[in-house]
Amino acid sequence: MPAPHSHAAADFARGAAFVRDAYLPIDQASIPLTDWGFLRSDAAYDVVTVWDGAFFRLDDHLQRFRASCAHFRLRLDRPDAAVAQVLEHCVRLSGLRRAYVEMIVTRGQPPWGSRDPRQAVNQFYAFAVPYVWIADEEQRTRGLHLQISGVTRIPSSSVDARAKNYHWHDLTSGLLGALDVGADTVVLGDGAGNVVEGPGFNVFAVGADGTIVTPAQGVLEGITRRTVIEIAQTLGLPLQQRALSAAALRSAREAFISSSAGGILPVTRVDGQPLGDGQPGPVTRRVLQAYWDWHADPRWCRRVDYTPSA
Ligand code: PLP
Secondary structure, three states: OOOOOOOOHHHHOOOEEEEOOEEEEHHHOOOOOOOHHHHOOOEEEEEEEEEOOEEEOHHHHHHHHHHHHHHOOOOOOOOHHHHHHHHHHHHHHHOOOOEEEEEEEEOOOOOOOOOOHHHOOOEEEEEEEEOOOOOOHHHHHHOEEEEEEEEEOOOOOOOOOOOOOOOOHHHHHHHHHHHHOOOOEEEEEOOOOEEOEEOOEEEEEEOOOOOEEEOOOOOOOOHHHHHHHHHHHHHOOOEEEOOEEHHHHHOOOEEEEEEOOOEEEEEEEEOOEEOOOOOOOHHHHHHHHHHHHHHHOOOOEEEOOOOOOO
16 A cells, blocks of 8 residues: 655654554644544554564454454454554554554544444544653663552453553553652552552562462453463463462562563562562563564564555
8 A cells, every 4th residue: 555645755754643544644643532532531452563573463462452342342344454454554654663553443423412322433543653662771671660559450340451441540640659759660459459450561470489470350461461471381480360469569579560562571679679689580581581582483473564565
């Protein structure tokens, strides 16, 4: 699909978007003010990355995206192959070799006067921008300082965390509180003494016996989380998906978080106290290394065709 003639290739260098059947430079992309995606956070989305010119686990992201849309009764009006084509074209237009690629379905807007969501025409959007890191290089090297928030994550009985959504007030409130006390980021609890997840990531703790534990309930089943589980299986590292108490996280030997926005990120302080010797731990480093090694594995990668006429 060729680039629209009205935009020069350079206009797309900061990113490219697909908005209502047109490709636009990211700076020019917008949605109507009255779209319930904006007015009500009424949307489902997913984020896949491109690393060194290849999508990582694209099929898994497409599958989760479709499931999130179905959960919120949002209509994804095209098959996975067509979604993939749009995503790839956004990346191609941008020319980015390392990109953060988002796909969204919003409720759109019902006819004027109606407040019936079933009457809305759902809208598909997508964009590709430069790769996003949850933490900067210094934080990634020294390990993140994590705060356990007093804010409870929205319970999954209200908004199912497994369906990827923009209900982020709890995550953002928690993050602001953590930044206020000098932490780098935050993990929210379930209101019953366990931690669940943070703004854009899952959490893992390595206990005294070397077992990696990650919360099983009340979390988005991150694709990076899944990759960690598979890496642990491959490396023979014990891993359990079960409740992780705040106390267990505070007393963990090591900890890390996982996200498409940065992969595996070591945690070296929780609530101001160092974990272990205060350095990124050996289990974390092994998982982190494997995560990036897997980016060269054809099982998980799909190369982007950057040919302009593709
Ligand atoms: N949890 C939440 C709330 C998220 O928003 C995200 C990603 O944005 C994750 C976990 C991590 O998911 P993934 O590894 O698929 O990026």
